[in-house]
Amino acid sequence: MEEKSKLICDRCKVDMTESEVEFSYLNRSFRHKVPRCPQCGQVYIPEKLASGRMNEVEKMLEEK
Amino acid sequence: MKILGTTQSICPVCLKPLEGRYLSEAGSVILNKTCEAHGTFETAIAQREEDYLRWTANSSINIPPKKAMTQGASGSCPLHCGTCKEHLQTACCVLIDVTERCNQHCPYCFAKAETDLSGGFGPGEPDLEEIRRKYDLLLDLGEERAFNIQLSGGEPTVRNDLPEIIRMGKSKGFEFIQINTNGRRIAQEEGYAQILRDAGASVAFLQFDGTNDEIYRALRGEPLLKLKKKAVENCRKAGLPVTLVPTVVRDVNLKNIGEMMNFLLENVDVVKGIHFQPVSFFGRHPGEKENRVTMFDVMNELEQQTKGAFAARDCYPITTGHPLCCFQSSYQKQKNGTVKSLINYGTKMEGLSCCEAKDPLEIVKKDRDFVLNKWHIHEPHQEQKQEESCCCGSTEACCDESAESCGCGKSEGSPSKSAESGCCETTNEELLDFDQFLNELRRNMFSVSCMAFMDGSNLDAERLKRCRVQVLSPDDRLIPFCAYNSIYREDQHESI
Incomplete structure (x- = not known):
């Protein structure tokens, strides 16, 4: 099996780690596992998540 | 008395086009018009002037039909419908009357349908070939995203070939086909809801006038509550979504709206x-x-009878229609049984249901998809199913795509997208993840809407020109x- 790709935080130059983080949008909160910098807390939102689930949630909550 | 606006209306007796005036009288709004031959007519529009002014101030988006089918002299609306060159909105939903027969004989019936239980074709009823031709015509008249279809009548389920009619429509590419039904056959014939669902019916648009039999005796001439409940139950078994459609009559069921909402919540x-x-004053209705009942009456009763759980401020107009024609709202039933409005978030005061889309075709698509998404029983997400059945017990480890999906293909790199706020690490087990949230929302969300039809009394040509619910007439x-x-x-009326 291929070794999993790693992401590095561009600020802290450390490996990002998979963490469960809390998202808030329009008074609703959700959790999701995304790569997160253990030092500065910056997270990476994968394209698929942004255009997929997050987009769906946004549409549902905004009646789009 | 002051004039709030003028429009073109008709004389309800001779149909002659007349000027109609929206008047404010003692804080209420009426439509007033005078026919030289038949006198002055007035009808209620809004009990509170502020409601009328607020709603009619809403913005609108006009997307005309692809082509005009009729034309007529200026000022003669609505005597040359077809749709004509003056029409401002392409249809969202097109009704096809597949029969004039019915298995009930309701004192109130906009179609004046007569009881006829024969299984074959009634007089003038389109056969399958004719319906195929009608579908093809509608594909030609519609935009890339085909019209939504409502199969209506009469009672469409009296036709034994209704499943075939649905299948034909689906195979031709109509994504949304709703069945306008009184639910009698669905209730009485076990498995029939499944047959409709399997044929591709999108939703049962179910006549449901309230939660007690006095209401049904008044509106339908017989006690039907048990039958309505059975129809809902059979749709549940079949996975066929239901939209309840109450005809609201002031002295019959206007005060039952709160109970209807409770019924919905129990069956969400x-x-x-x-x-x-x-109720509209066309077709068959008792009394002179x-x-x-106005749209605003429904909104206000909804709020009062539910003690504010369903508030008038949650309701908004559809911008591709006329603001006096309908209101729409969406809610989620929460775990504790209360409801949460889903539209308190900025768009509602703009009355916008079809978002920031600028491309007319995109707006048309979103408009037609609106009910497709709303009146639908959603299956859980595929990913969610995988998670639940994952052999390793992990929630994400075996389907993690996060590192690959940035598209860079590198093993090291800088994040191309980041979120610096609103993303704190959490150990809150109570929080739902996106899939769980979406599934929960879809399972428990529902829409509340109202359509205020026009008859000879309250007909307003400006509203008609923006009508998005159109009937395909026998002459196409x-x-x-x-x-x-x-x-x-x-x-x-003859010869129009």
Whole structure:
């Protein structure tokens, strides 16, 4: 099996780690596992998540 | 008395086009018009002037039909419907009357349908070839995203070939086909809801006037509550979504709205919407006295009878229609049984349901998808199913795509997208993840809407020009629903 790709935080130059983080949008909160910098807390939102689930949630909550 | 606006209306007796005036009188709004031959007519529009002014101030988006089918002299609306070159909105939903027969004989019936239980074709009923031709015509008249279709009548389920009619429509590419039904056959024939669902029916648009039999005796001539409940139950078994459609009559069921909402909440797994229709004075209705329920009456009663759980401020107009024609709202039933409005978030005051889309075709698509998404029983997400059945017990480890999906293909790199706020690490087990949230929301969300039809009394040509619910007439015209039932139905008036 291929070794999993790693992401590095561009600020802290450390490996990002998979963490469960809390998202808030329009008074609703959700959790999701995304790569997160253990030092500065910056997270990476994968394209698929942004255009997929997050987009769906946004549409549902905004009646789009 | 002051004039709030003028429009073109008709004389309800001779249909002659007349000027109609929206007047404010003691804080209420009426439509007033005078026919030289038949006198002055007035009808209620809004009990509170502020409601009328607030709603009519809403913005609108006009997307005309692809091509005009009729034309007529200026000032003669609505006597040349078809749709004509003056029409401002392409249809969202097109009705096809597949029969004039019915298995009930309701004292109130906009179609004046007569009881006829014969299984074959009734007089003038389109056969399958004719329906195929009608579908093809509608594909030609519609945009890339085909019209939504409502199979109506009469009672469409009296036709034994209804499943075939649905299948034919689906195979031709109509994504949304709703069945306008009284639910009698669905209730009485075990497995029939499944047959409709398997054929591709999108939703049962179910006549449901309230939660006690006094209401049904008044509106339908017989006690039907048990039958309605059975119809809902059979739709649940079949996974066929239901939209409750109450005809609202002032002295019959206006005060039952709160109870109807309770019924919806108890059945929110299968009932995905309630669509109030204040009674119109066309077709068959008892009594001469007009005691009109307005759209605003429904909104206000909804709020009062539910002690504010369903508030008038949650309701908004559809911008591709006329603001006096309908209201719409969406809610989620929460775990504790209370409801949460889903539209308190900025768009509602703009009355915008079809978002920031600028491309007319995109707006048309979103408009038509609106009910497709709303009146639908959603299956859990595929990913969610995988998670639940994952052999390793992990929630994400075996389907993690995060590192690959940035598209860079590198093993090291800088994040191309980041979120610096609103993303704190959490150990809150109570929080739902996106999939769980979406599934929960879809399972428990429902819409509340109302359509205020027009008849000869309250007909307003400006509203008609923006009508998005059109009937495909036997002679292949697309006629705004209210004009069709007020003027064009064969037995209404001759030779128009």
